[in-house]
Amino acid sequence: MFKTNEYFDGKVKSIAYTTAEGPATIGVMACGEYEFGTSTVEFMTVTSGHMQVLQPGESKWVTYKEFETFKVEKNVKFRVKVEGDTTYRCLYR
Amino acid sequence: MFKTNEYFDGKVKSIAYTTAEGPATIGVMACGEYEFGTSTVEFMTVTSGHMQVLQPGESKWVTYKEFETFKVEKNVKFRVKVEGDTTYRCLYR
Secondary structure, rough: OOEEEEEOOOOOOEEEEOOEEEEEEEEOOOOOOEEOOOOOOEEEEEEOOOOEEEOOOOOEEEEEOOOOOOEEEEOOEEEEEOOOOOOEEEOOO | OHHHHHHHHOOOOEEEEEEEEEEEEEEOOOOEEEEEOOOEEEEEEEEEOOOOOOOOOOOOEEEEOOOOOOOOOOOOEEEEEOOOEEEEEEOOO
């Protein structure tokens, strides 16, 4: 019923679901640094732990804490660093 | 690496992870009503949608919205109703 996806040898795992406003995922990342690509605008909300984020074209990492949200533009790559298991919700718009 | 669990024929699905303070899960529930049992104190936070909750011994359902948290005592059963895909984070303490 709910589809799971794994990335980076299972170090990132997510479950897809649906909201009234469009598709969404919840997921968890193990300690590490990851690059993700977007195909829609994404609104990422940290739901456990904290996340360092490098937006495309930027040189400064920004840290987001629990229940803070950042937006990533469509068709770009962005980088994320986490120091321990960190969870997120992602809305695709 | 991250273990998933399914309950109620897959209508509830979760991913287990670890925090500095103990074990945790993130999960999603499809539209429906569910009864869960606890074996520790649980702190449930709604992360998408909203959730009606019936605590043990209570007769009144209480609604929790996005980023609101409720506590459930150890070794009890509680009921949850959701009207559409609804996500949560659960901390076991």
